[in-house]
Amino acid sequence: KRIAIFVSGGGSNARVMIDRFQAHPEDGVEVVLLVSNKASAGGLTIAAERGIPSLVVNRNDWATGEDLLAALEAYRVDLIVLAGFLWLIPAYLVQAYPNRIVNIHPALLPRYGGKGMYGKHVHEAVKAAEDTESGITVHYVNENYDEGNIIFQAAVRLDPDDSPEQIAERVLRLEHGNYWRVVRGL
């Protein structure tokens, strides 16, 4: 299958996934495009270094979706993979790719999901709740943040002394070890 990865930040998940699938063509997954809503996103540099075409979308593009949908069609994208992409996915994209958009969330949904619940905010909330475990959720994307059907979850035990940053590190390791496997299996 041909996938497009959407990023807003550093792109460590995109890097792990691109490196895996470029090194293992037998997985049958090809990363054909990287899309970002931030021209400064580290994910764009990662894509350029690995010969992957990229597209930066601004709010106007995003509102109409014409250029974005045209690019996804031109690259014959089968599956959209969100990896640290922060904008809400609009109806036109959900309708154009029904059950073909997935996201990874750095917590065990349905807890710690929703608008504003991303990155360090999630791990600070887990810490404040004194949870003994956290984890990751891969889910289909609908028009609401973090509400689509869950495809996969994995948990990690936390140490009571863990800081939110240490919780984030544990969870990111879980993401890097699992997200590409889930995508390969879809």
Ligand SMILES: N[C@@H]1O[C@H](COP(=O)(O)O)[C@@H](O)[C@H]1O
């Ligand atoms: N949605 C969340 O955003 C972060 C992105 O990290 P990176 O892939 O840009 O390093 C990850 O923790 C992911 O769960």
